[in-house]
Amino acid sequence: MITLNNQLSLITFFAIALGIILICALVYLVYYLRSSGKDKERYLYLKISEEFERQIESMIEKELKEMVVGLNQKALSFSDEISESYKREIETFFRGVDGEFSKISKVNEEIQEGLMKEAEKKMVEFDKGYAQAQDVLFQEIKSRATEAGKSMAEEISRIHHSTEESMKEKNNQLKKDVEGYKEEKLRELDKEIYKIISEVAQKTIGKATDLSTHEELVMEALEKAKKEQIF
Amino acid sequence: MDEIFEQITDKIITKEELIFFIEEINSLQGFIFKDTEIPLSERAKNKAKDGFVEHIKELEEKGLLSGSADQQLSFFKNLKNYLQEMPQLKLEIAFSPSDKFPSIVREWFWEKNRQKVILDITVNPKIVGGAVIEYQGQYCDLSLLEKMNKSISQIKL
Numbered sequence: 001m002i003t004l005n006n007q008l009s010l011i012t013f014f015a016i017a018l019g020i021i022l023i024c025a026l027v028y029l030v031y032y033l034r035s036s037g038k039d040k041e042r043y044l045y046l047k048i049s050e051e052f053e054r055q056i057e058s059m060i061e062k063e064l065k066e067m068v069v070g071l072n073q074k075a076l077s078f079s080d081e082i083s084e085s086y087k088r089e090i091e092t093f094f095r096g097v098d099g100e101f102s103k104i105s106k107v108n109e110e111i112q113e114g115l116m117k118e119a120e121k122k123m124v125e126f127d128k129g130y131a132q133a134q135d136v137l138f139q140e141i142k143s144r145a146t147e148a149g150k151s152m153a154e155e156i157s158r159i160h161h162s163t164e165e166s167m168k169e170k171n172n173q174l175k176k177d178v179e180g181y182k183e184e185k186l187r188e189l190d191k192e193i194y195k196i197i198s199e200v201a202q203k204t205i206g207k208a209t210d211l212s213t214h215e216e217l218v219m220e221a222l223e224k225a226k227k228e229q230i231f
Numbered sequence: 232m233d234e235i236f237e238q239i240t241d242k243i244i245t246k247e248e249l250i251f252f253i254e255e256i257n258s259l260q261g262f263i264f265k266d267t268e269i270p271l272s273e274r275a276k277n278k279a280k281d282g283f284v285e286h287i288k289e290l291e292e293k294g295l296l297s298g299s300a301d302q303q304l305s306f307f308k309n310l311k312n313y314l315q316e317m318p319q320l321k322l323e324i325a326f327s328p329s330d331k332f333p334s335i336v337r338e339w340f341w342e343k344n345r346q347k348v349i350l351d352i353t354v355n356p357k358i359v360g361g362a363v364i365e366y367q368g369q370y371c372d373l374s375l376l377e378k379m380n381k382s383i384s385q386i387k388l
Contacts (some may be wrong), residue, residue: 214328217361230371231346
């Protein structure tokens with residue numbers, strides 16, 4: 001967006017450019033008239049004296065200066081007007097904005113009040129509903145807890161009973177196992193004792209018996225075998 | 232022939248003696264067919280044990296080993312069969328018997344059963360005394376160890 005200062009500068013620039021173009025055109029005209037000696041026959045030219053030329057140049061210069069000054073003044077006054085106008089517009093705009101803003105604020109306040117009232121109403125309703133829901137939930141929980149307690153008690157009783165039975169069975173089995181183990185160990189102990197007694201007897205009796213006694217014992221065994229009809 | 236064999240085997244009492252005698256008979260096969268004009272007892276000297284040579288000499292004197300080598304061989308084969316077929320009485324005893332004891336047992340057996348037996352005696356001190364007897368498939372433990380074990384088992388601990 002082009003600002004006020006930029007507009008002013010632009011106008012100044014164009015004015016100066018215009019002036020320069022005019023000067024260049026005049027200079028060219030003078031030069032052309034001076035230098036086109038060959039085309040005497042075809043063009044009509046005016047021979048200008050040097051004095052006249054100097055006068056024209058000074059005149060042009062003076063005019064240009066005046067023009068530039070005038071343009072500058074006009075540009076300045078124009079820019080002042082524009083800035084004043086712009087200021088006025090801005091003030092008007094901000095006044096309008098303030099007015100609108102105050103209107104919006106009022107409306108906003110009204111809306112807020114309305115929302116607050118609505119929210120309060122809803123809160124009251126919500127509190128009522130929440131309290132009711134709490135009661136209902138509490139009642140439900142209470143009844144379910146009571147049921148759960150009953151079923152848990154039954155389950156515990158059942159488990160206790162079955163565990164008791166199982167423990168009794170295991171206890172009985174354990175007793176049997178212990179008895180069996182005890183008997184087995186006693187049998188092993190008896191065997192060991194018999195073995196020891198036997199070995200001791202072998203050693204003592206074997207050593208104490210002489211040859212003739214041994215032979216007698218064999219003959220006795222043979223007699224007994226005969227009686228038992230081994231042969 | 233059995234009577235002859237009985238006479239020959241009269242001195243064979245134990246199983247060891249039986250095995251020894253059969254081995255000697257088997258050893259005859261090596262020279263029975265050689266130098267047949269020489270008596271077998273002469274040929275057997277320095278080749279067989281003295282006891283066996285004495286047996287052969289005795290048989291020759293009794294006229295039981297006359298004839299060809301084949302007949303002699305046949306004789307010894309029959310004798311071997313006779314010996315192997317003799318019943319055996321197994322006795323497990325707890326002591327090393329005297330030299331006479333096997334004869335005593337054998338005579339007792341002959342008196343009671345009119346049967347000659349070969350005694351298979353093994354020594355096992357663990358049976359303490361008495362004997363474990365086995366005869367023709369019949370078994371009987373009449374050792375002192377067995378008696379002791381029975382007595383001990385009746386003791387209530």
